[in-house]
Amino acid sequence: MTAFSTFRTLFWRLSLVIFLAGSLALFPRPAFSADGVVGTGSAASCTETAFNTVFNNVQTSGGGTITFDCGASPITIIFSAQKFVSADTQIQGGGLITLSGGNAISLFQVYSGKTFTIDDLTLARGYGQYGAVQNFGLMKVNNSQLSDNTATGSGGAIDNYGQLNFTNALVDNNSAAQFGGGLNLVGGEVTITDTQFISNTATSGGGGIAVGTGVTLTVTSSLFSGNQATDTFAQGGGIRSAGTLVISDTLLSQNHSSRAGGIFVASGTTKVSRSTFSYNWAAYGGGIRQEGGERNLTDVAFTRNRYTRNGAQVTSGGGAIRWNGGNVTLDKVTQRGTWASTTGG
Numbered sequence: 001m002t003a004f005s006t007f008r009t010l011f012w013r014l015s016l017v018i019f020l021a022g023s024l025a026l027f028p029r030p031a032f033s034a035d036g037v038v039g040t041g042s043a044a045s046c047t048e049t050a051f052n053t054v055f056n057n058v059q060t061s062g063g064g065t066i067t068f069d070c071g072a073s074p075i076t077i078i079f080s081a082q083k084f085v086s087a088d089t090q091i092q093g094g095g096l097i098t099l100s101g102g103n104a105i106s107l108f109q110v111y112s113g114k115t116f117t118i119d120d121l122t123l124a125r126g127y128g129q130y131g132a133v134q135n136f137g138l139m140k141v142n143n144s145q146l147s148d149n150t151a152t153g154s155g156g157a158i159d160n161y162g163q164l165n166f167t168n169a170l171v172d173n174n175s176a177a178q179f180g181g182g183l184n185l186v187g188g189e190v191t192i193t194d195t196q197f198i199s200n201t202a203t204s205g206g207g208g209i210a211v212g213t214g215v216t217l218t219v220t221s222s223l224f225s226g227n228q229a230t231d232t233f234a235q236g237g238g239i240r241s242a243g244t245l246v247i248s249d250t251l252l253s254q255n256h257s258s259r260a261g262g263i264f265v266a267s268g269t270t271k272v273s274r275s276t277f278s279y280n281w282a283a284y285g286g287g288i289r290q291e292g293g294e295r296n297l298t299d300v301a302f303t304r305n306r307y308t309r310n311g312a313q314v315t316s317g318g319g320a321i322r323w324n325g326g327n328v329t330l331d332k333v334t335q336r337g338t339w340a341s342t343t344g345g
Helices: 003-026 049-059
Strands: 036-038 063-069 074-080 084-085 087-099 109-110 115-124 133-135 139-143 145-147 158-160 164-169 170-172 181-186 189-193 196-198 209-212 215-222 222-226 239-241 244-248 252-254 256-259 263-265 269-278 279-285 288-290 292-303 321-323 327-336
Touching: 036 049, 049 063, 049 074, 049 087, 109 115, 115 133, 133 139, 170 292, 263 269
Parallel strands: 036 063, 063 087, 074 087, 084 109, 087 115, 109 133, 115 139, 115 145, 133 158, 139 164, 145 170, 158 181, 164 189, 170 196, 181 209, 189 215, 196 222, 209 239, 215 244, 222 252, 239 263, 244 269, 252 269, 256 279, 263 288, 269 292, 288 321, 292 327
Antiparallel strands: none
């Protein structure tokens, strides 16, 4: 081979390498998604270390689904460190798995732009500034339970800044030192369907849910029962709202606080339709107390509000509704067995 031929061959090989390198730069390889299984068939194999291995692989590989092989009996995995969701992640618990913070740490934080989905899973005993989860992305809760979580700040179960969707879930026995014993909604849009909020507690307001300014919360076919806000001037045993609140086909029962047993409307727009308030009680406004904003009630029933769970009457004003400000529209609204010592039943 002549020197010229050798040069020409090297030239074309070099040109090909440069072309391929340029092509890879223009068309980067797509992110790889990794699914993983925690455990090898026994309860003993399902440890936090095993979970971390799968979880971390999902995060570094661009997302994926986590399942469990821990045997046929329910199992609890206790975390010693919080997990950070930095890639789209789905956790499927199969109705047998509880992830616990051991009453020592919060469980998850979801990064902005990422999707975190839990299916048939329980998140329990999270403890921290927020209880179980702080969400800045999109979180989906399906057929799952959030129980016995505690926030030293707000958001006993979830402190939410992003988008949040609940379907057929249970939020029970969570607590917050400030707002939102169950959920504290600081930003974003939230939809709740076929979900129960039971016996959640907040000190300042929103025993079940606290809705912040600018937040839109839509609740359908759900239950709020036994939620409470405990401070002397606490607002909203069931829900405290300063945003946009739309409720339909929902029961609020046996919730209580100082101001508004069922719903406290601070500002914003509240629309309630085809729903019932029963046995909620507060010093001011057993069913609803409004201090501003717009309120529209359509086909709503108030039944025996201002009575405690054991049937005792609560003194003060506004058995069903206490209206202190804002605009109100009532259409097909009924009151039965509602009592107050002053300013109307």
